[in-house]
Structures are given as C-alpha cells and as structure tokens.
Amino acid sequence: MVAIDGPAGAGKSTVARAVAERLGFVLVDTGSLYRAVALCALRRGVDLGDREAVEAVAVEAVGDGSLRLAADGSGATRVLVDGEDPGEALRTPELSLGASTVSAYPGVRAALLDAQRAFGRDGAVVLEGRDIGTVVFPDAEVKVYLTASAEVRAQRRYDELRARGVAVELAATLEEVLARDARDMNRAIAPLREAPDAHRVDASHLAPEAVIDAIVRLVRPPG
Ligand code: DC
Numbered sequence: 696m697v698a699i700d701g702p703a704g705a706g707k708s709t710v711a712r713a714v715a716e717r718l719g720f721v722l723v724d725t726g727s728l729y730r731a732v733a734l735c736a737l738r739r740g741v742d743l744g745d746r747e748a749v750e751a752v753a754v755e756a757v758g759d760g761s762l763r764l765a766a767d768g769s770g771a772t773r774v775l776v777d778g779e780d781p782g783e784a785l786r787t788p789e790l791s792l793g794a795s796t797v798s799a800y801p802g803v804r805a806a807l808l809d810a811q812r813a814f815g816r817d818g819a820v821v822l823e824g825r826d827i828g829t830v831v832f833p834d835a836e837v838k839v840y841l842t843a844s845a846e847v848r849a850q851r852r853y854d855e856l857r858a859r860g861v862a863v864e865l866a867a868t869l870e871e872v873l874a875r876d877a878r879d880m881n882r883a884i885a886p887l888r889e890a891p892d893a894h895r896v897d898a899s900h901l902a903p904e905a906v907i908d909a910i911v912r913l914v915r916p917p918g
Contacts (some may be wrong), residue, residue, distance in 0.1 A: 696818050696834075697914060698827035702887060703791070703839035703875045704848030706898050710841060711823035713907045716768060718914060723764065723814050725831070726794065727774040727823035728807045730785040731762050732845065732885070733793030734776055743796045750802025756886075757806045762812055768824045772814065788856070788863065788871060799882040822912050825879055828890035837913050838893040842907065848872050 697720065699711045708724060715722035733743060734758045740749045756776075758761035767773045773780045784790070797803050811831050815822055822831065828838035843851075849869035856863045879887040889895060894913060898906050 696815055696832055697821040697837045697839070697910070698832055698835035698890075698893075699821065699823040699839045699841055699910070700825055700828050700887070700890070700893070701839075702825075702843075702848065702872075702879065704852040704872055705841045705843045706851065706903055707823045707841050709903050710898075710906050710910065711821050712771070713903070714902040714910045714914075715821040716910050717907065719770070719819070721766065721814070721820045722760040722771045723811065723820060723822045724772070724774075725807075725811055725822055725827065727785055728762070728764070728810065729794040730773045730790045731776050731781070732803055732807070733790050733797045734757070734781060734785060735762055736797065737793065743793050746800050746802075749797050750800050750806070753797070753800075753803040757810060764814055783859070786859075788861070791871070791875065795878050799878065799884065801884045804885055825887045826885040828893050829888055830885045833890070833894070837910075838890050839910055839913070840889040840893040840895045842895070843898055843899040845869065845872050845876065866910070 697714065699707055701707050712722055713784055732753045736749045738753055741752055743749060748772045756821055761777050763775050765771050765775050808831065811822065814820065815832055828835055846869065849865065849872045852872060853863060853865045853868040896909060
C-alpha cells in the first residue's frame with residue numbers, strides 16, 4: 696500500500712496516477728470523496744456552512760450508496776454521485792473550497808473513512824489525500840509526503856485551470872492555495888500533517904517524472 700499525502704497543488708494527482716500505472720496498482724483519489732460530499736450537499740440545497748446538515752447528507756449518501764467509490768476497470772476508481780461520475784464538475788474552484796469546508800466536519804470524515812478503508816484493504820493500491828498515512832492507513836508500507844512551495848503550487852493550479860478554459864487570476868489562485876493550506880493544516884480533526892515515517896519529497900524544482908521514479912523506487916527498490 697502506498698499513501699501519498701500533501702498540500703493542494705503539489706502535483707499529487709499526476710504523480711499518484713503515474714505511480715499506480717507503473718506499479719499496476721489501483722488508484723484512489725480521496726479528495727474526490729470530499730468534493731462529492733460538497734456536491735451532494737449543494738444539490739440537496741444544503742448550506743455548506745451548516746455542519747450538522749452537511750454531516751447528515753454525508754452519512755445518508757454513503758449509507759444509501761448515492762455517494763460511492765467504484766473501480767472503473769482501468770486501474771483507477773471513480774466517485775459516483777447519484778449514480779453518475781460528475782467528472783469535471785468536481786474540479787471547479789467552488790467545489791475545491793467547498794470540499795475544504797466540509798472536510799473539516801468530523802461527521803463527514805467518519806462517514807468517508809470506511810469507504811476509503813474498504814478500497815485499500817486488499818493492498819496493491821495507491822491512495823492520495825491529506826491524512827492517508829496519518830489516519831486512514833497509518834500502517835501503509837510506503838508513505839510519501841509530497842510538497843512544493845505555495846508559489847509553485849499556485850502557478851500549477853493556475854496553468855491547469857487556464858488549460859481547461861477556466862478564467863482565473865494568478866494572484867487569486869495563490870490566495871486560494873494559501874487559504875486552503877491554512878484550513879487543511881489548522882483544522883481540529885485529521886489536519887494535514889506529515890507522518891513521522893513519511894518520505895518527504897519537495898517537488899518545487901523536480902519534474903513529475905523524477906518524483907514518480909523516486910516513489911516507484913521506494914516501492915520496488917532497483918536490483
Ligand atoms: O485533493 P483535493 O484538492 O481534491 O482535496 C479536496 C479537499 O478535500 C481539500 O481541501 C482537503 C480535503 N481532503 C481531506 O481533508 N482529506 C483527504 N484525504 C483528501 C482531501
């Protein structure tokens with residue numbers, strides 16, 4: 696089992712996807728679960744600031760299967776909301792912020808814990824998130840804390856959104872990155888922390904290929 700944690704925009708998704716492909720492991724993007732809870736709540740007319748109401752949505756949606764993880768047959772997993780893959784609708788800045796808000800709610804985290812553990816149990820899996828190595832799978836064999844400077848992360852997020860045709864400003868993207876960092880690192884429950892036994896990789900000045908190679912070598916040491 697490979698746990699890849701780190702702040703927003705460090706390149707976790709790209710790296711985790713490539714590592715899973717190279718190893719032939721299943722990939723679980725746990726951030727999409729938090730995004731899906733925010734989407735579910737908004738669809739049901741719930742204010743994301745209303746903790747109890749959002750927690751109730753999470754418990755109900757996980758319980759009745761309207762929010763679930765499904766293998767997509769190609770080695771990745773998809774989160775399904777009301778039976779469908781929301782695709783790019785999960786990736787908007789609004790849902791990035793919404794996911795950050797709902798991920799601070801203990802009831803939401805508890806509701807998603809079992810779903811994540813169920814997928815990781817059989818091993819041969821790469822999970823990427825914020826608390827995989829610290830909370831979800833503290834016994835993961837390989838833990839990576841992937842980080843990069845806030846400026847580098849903002850630039851990447853900006854390029855990514857622009858490439859997708861989303862109109863954003865770099866300064867606003869940097870602010871969003873810093874706001875999410877503060878929120879993700881300072882929340883009372885499962886804050887973003889580096890596990891003591893994690894391998895820290897600073898990707899500020901590394902090409903994705905170098906990061907991917909380094910992680911694959913941790914799992915399968917050469918020779
Ligand atoms: O990785 P991402 O941007 O899709 O994550 C969206 C939000 O979900 C982010 O603000 C932090 C939160 N999250 C979390 O609290 N725990 C995880 N394991 C994954 C994501």
